[in-house]
């Protein structure tokens with residue numbers, strides 16, 4: 001019963017988290033980047049005045065905690081041969097990819113915060129250092145966003161297929 005409830009929570013939280021991240025990284029983020037000042041105003045509102053950030057953090061952490069419990073039960077707390085079965089390896093790869101994706105998710109939040117702080121600091125024409133810092137942060141944002149998307153896709157692909165791996 002507890003297992004079924006945690007599995008239910010895991011799947012709902014996983015859908016909210018992975019769906020939100022993929023849509024944000026591949027559709028909404030690029031739309032924000034392409035719409036200049038309007039996009040910046042929208043992004044500021046989205047990140048600080050809506051539930052978006054809290055929902056992404058909450059569902060990401062809930063997915064990983066619930067998933068760790070499921071893996072613990074399935075593997076008899078990391079001691080059974082299940083871990084070396086096709087299924088165990090499949091869920092293990094999906095779990096590891098999900099945890100890595102969560103770390104990159106936190107890094108996206110940090111980078112967005114640093115970009116917003118730098119944006120607020122710039123009065124009029126940016127200095128050379130501010131331009132260089134902006135370029136560095138934008139590069140990091142592209143990297144962490146791409147990594148987050150790739151690891152989330154690996155995680156959902158493994159979650160969706162692991163039970164058929166024998």
Ligand code: HEM
Nearest residue numbers: 014015018064067068070071091095098099155156159163
């Ligand atoms: C990317 C987000 C994730 C999504 C959308 C997701 C989704 C799912 C789904 C739909 C299942 C049911 C699969 C089936 O019964 O065939 C499942 C099972 C499972 N997930 Fe995830 N998952 C995610 C991340 C994770 C993470 C990060 C972990 C571990 C830390 C994990 C551990 C597990 C385990 C162990 C099972 C097997 C449960 C069982 O025996 O029924 N998942 N997941």
